[in-house]
Amino acid sequence: MARHRVTFLPMNVTVEVDESVYPLADRGKPGSLLDIALAHDLGLEHNCGGSCACTTCHVVVREGQANLSDMQADEEDRLDMAEGLTIHSRLGCQAVVRGDVVVEIPR
Numbered sequence: 001m002a003r004h005r006v007t008f009l010p011m012n013v014t015v016e017v018d019e020s021v022y023p024l025a026d027r028g029k030p031g032s033l034l035d036i037a038l039a040h041d042l043g044l045e046h047n048c049g050g051s052c053a054c055t056t057c058h059v060v061v062r063e064g065q066a067n068l069s070d071m072q073a074d075e076e077d078r079l080d081m082a083e084g085l086t087i088h089s090r091l092g093c094q095a096v097v098r099g100d101v102v103v104e105i106p107r
């Protein structure tokens with residue numbers, strides 16, 4: 001059993017998740033930031049339903065970037081279209097949590 005702490009900014013809410021029970025909700029990759037956010041009633045937009053076809057789930061990783069799954073080519077391509085893109089940007093529906101992370105949801 002691997003438990004991880006995920007903090008969402010700017011609301012500054014930290015949730016603890018158990019990797020062995022992924023998926024937690026029904027959108028995005030199992031154990032993704034979107035999956036975790038929805039399971040805890042945290043607002044993270046997901047216009048395409050978590051299928052890497054929009055950029056509304058864009059988040060900026062503030063801590064623990066290495067604790068997220070590696071970025072795949074489809075995420076990289078889609079992310080290029082995100083407003084306010086940074087080198088720490090990820091798509092919430094594609095980035096799977098494998099350790100403690102802090103992410104910010106851009107306004």
Ligand code: FES
Nearest residue numbers: 048052054057093
């Ligand atoms: S919800 Fe559309 S790309 Fe993540």
